[in-house]
Amino acid sequence: MTTANRTVKVTVNGKEYESSVEVRKTLADFLRDELDLTGTHLGCEHGVCGACTILFNGDAVRSCLMLAVQADGADLTTVEGLARGEDLNALQLAFQENHALQCGFCTPGMLMTAYALLQDTPNPTEDQVKEGISGNICRCTGYAPIIQAILQTGRGPALTLPTNEEG
Amino acid sequence: MKPAKFEYFAPTSLAEALELLEEHGDDAKVLAGGQSLMPMLNMRLARPKVVVDINRIPNLDYISPTPDGGLAIGALTRQRSVERSTVVEERIPVLAAVMPSIAHFQIRNRGTMGGSISHADPAAELPAVCFALDGEFVLSSASDQRVLKAENFFISPLTTAIGPGELLTEIRLPARSGEWRWGFEEVCRRQGDFAMVGAVSLLQIDDDGVCRSACITMFGVGGTPLRIRRAEEALLGDRINDSVLEDVSKIVSEELDPDSDIHASAAYRKEVGGVIARRTLEAAVSRVNGDDGA
Ligand SMILES: Cc1cc2nc3c(=O)[nH]c(=O)nc-3n(C[C@H](O)[C@H](O)[C@H](O)COP(=O)(O)OP(=O)(O)OC[C@H]3O[C@@H](n4cnc5c(N)ncnc54)[C@H](O)[C@@H]3O)c2cc1C
Ligand code: FES
Ligand code: FES
Numbered sequence: 096m097t098t099a100n101r102t103v104k105v106t107v108n109g110k111e112y113e114s115s116v117e118v119r120k121t122l123a124d125f126l127r128d129e130l131d132l133t134g135t136h137l138g139c140e141h142g143v144c145g146a147c148t149i150l151f152n153g154d155a156v157r158s159c160l161m162l163a164v165q166a167d168g169a170d171l172t173t174v175e176g177l178a179r180g181e182d183l184n185a186l187q188l189a190f191q192e193n194h195a196l197q198c199g200f201c202t203p204g205m206l207m208t209a210y211a212l213l214q215d216t217p218n219p220t221e222d223q224v225k226e227g228i229s230g231n232i233c234r235c236t237g238y239a240p241i242i243q244a245i246l247q248t249g250r251g252p253a254l255t256l257p258t259n260e261e262g
Numbered sequence: 263m264k265p266a267k268f269e270y271f272a273p274t275s276l277a278e279a280l281e282l283l284e285e286h287g288d289d290a291k292v293l294a295g296g297q298s299l300m301p302m303l304n305m306r307l308a309r310p311k312v313v314v315d316i317n318r319i320p321n322l323d324y325i326s327p328t329p330d331g332g333l334a335i336g337a338l339t340r341q342r343s344v345e346r347s348t349v350v351e352e353r354i355p356v357l358a359a360v361m362p363s364i365a366h367f368q369i370r371n372r373g374t375m376g377g378s379i380s381h382a383d384p385a386a387e388l389p390a391v392c393f394a395l396d397g398e399f400v401l402s403s404a405s406d407q408r409v410l411k412a413e414n415f416f417i418s419p420l421t422t423a424i425g426p427g428e429l430l431t432e433i434r435l436p437a438r439s440g441e442w443r444w445g446f447e448e449v450c451r452r453q454g455d456f457a458m459v460g461a462v463s464l465l466q467i468d469d470d471g472v473c474r475s476a477c478i479t480m481f482g483v484g485g486t487p488l489r490i491r492r493a494e495e496a497l498l499g500d501r502i503n504d505s506v507l508e509d510v511s512k513i514v515s516e517e518l519d520p521d522s523d524i525h526a527s528a529a530y531r532k533e534v535g536g537v538i539a540r541r542t543l544e545a546a547v548s549r550v551n552g553d554d555g556a
Binding site for chain 2: 099101118119121124140141142145148151154155156157159160161162164165208211212225226227229230231
C-alpha cells in the first residue's frame, strides 16, 4: 500500500491501539500527538540527545529515528509504562532519592536507557553505567547523581514492568 | 511533520524490494536502520520521493561462517548483533573490537551493517574495517548480481558504487584470526562520536619476529578509508622495534592529507594519525596468536 496514510496497530505499555497515520510521521510524534503519551520527550529529533528513548520489542531505540508505520505489530514501552499506577518503580524512586533530575527534560530517556541497561547488565559497574548513558544528554545534573541512582538500582532486586506481571 | 512527503513501501520479500528499486530508480531511498537516513529526513536534507523500507524482508539478517574461515553477513544485520556475536569474535576479532565505538547501544540496536557501509561516512568504523579486511560487497538488482571489492566500492564521502536499482545484500569478510594480529584506535570527543581520526592495522609476523604482511588503514582523514602503502612497505621484512615504529609513525603523518573541519584541524589529524597508527601496531605486535592481547 502506498497511500499517504496507513493503519498502524501497536501495543504500548500493554494497551492496544489502532490508528491511521501519515507515513512520514515519526514514531515519537505518533506517541505524543496521536496517543497522547507525552512522557516521551523530543530534544533534537536527529538521534543525538536520547530524550526520546523507548523500548521497541524490548530494545532501547530512538523513537525520533523511526517512522510510526514501522511500529505496526510491535510491542512498545514508554516511560509511562514504568510505574504501577501512582507507584513509582525502584529506578524512578532512586532517581528521586539521588536528585538525578532537575528540569526533568532528559529523564524519560534516561529512565528507559537505564531500564534497558539494567535488563542487560543487572548489577553494572560505574564504567558500564557511564558508557550505557553516553548517548543521553542531560544539561542540568552533571550526570553524577544519575549514575548514583542507576548504580543503586542495580544493587537492588531486578526490575520488572507492570505489564509483564499482569500478562 | 518533520520529513517531507514521500511514498512508502515495506516489501516483504527481496524480489519485491528489488522490483520497487528498479521501478523507482534514483527517486527511491532504502530505509534500513534509519540511524543516518532518518536524521536527514527529519532535517529535510534528504527529500526522496519514495522510501523502500527493507526491515520486513526476511533472511537479510544473518552472520554465517564461510568455508574459508571468514564470514558472510546479511546487510540488514543489526550492529548490536555483530557486537554480540561469538563467531565474529572468534573469526574476525578486529570487527568485534570496533563495534562498541559506533554510536551508542540504542543506535546500534537499529543501525545495520549494510546501512553503515552504504552510507559510507568517511569517519565511520565499519567501512574502514571492511576496507582493511579486503571485504567484498554483494550488490543485487532485479536483473543482476555483482560482487565488488571494498577498494572499488567506496568512491568519495557518502558515495559508493551502489547504482540506482541496486541493494547491498551481503558483506563477505575473510578470516583474520590466528596468525593475524590486529590493532584499532580512534580519537573522538565523546564516547560514540564519529572519529576525528582512526586507524585499523593488521599484521602477520613470522616465528622469527619478521613482519610478513601489513595493512594500515586510516579513516576520518580523507573521502574514503585509506591504506598507507608507504608505511606498510616500511614494516615488511623487518623485525618491528621502536625505531621502525617511529619511522612508520612519521610516514603516516606525512602521507595524510586531511581537511580541517569544525571537529579538528588538518594539522591535528596528521599529527594524531601518526600517533594512533603507531599505537595500533604496538597493540598488534603485543597480541599473541589466538590471544586477544587485552
Ligand atoms: C547520534 C549518532 C551517532 C552515530 N555515531 C556513529 C559512529 O560513531 N560511527 C558510525 O559508523 N556511525 C555512527 N552513526 C551512524 C549509524 O552507525 C548508522 O546506523 C549508519 O550510518 C547507517 O546505518 P542504518 O542501517 O541506520 O542505515 P539507514 O540510515 O537506514 O541508511 C543510510 C543510507 O544507506 C542507504 N542504505 C541502507 N541500507 C542499504 C542497503 N542494504 N543497500 C543500499 N543502500 C542502503 C540508505 O538509503 C541511506 O542512504 C551514528 C548515528 C547517530 C544518530
Ligand atoms: S529527540 Fe530523539 S535523540 Fe534527541
Ligand atoms: S534534568 Fe534537565 S536535562 Fe537532565
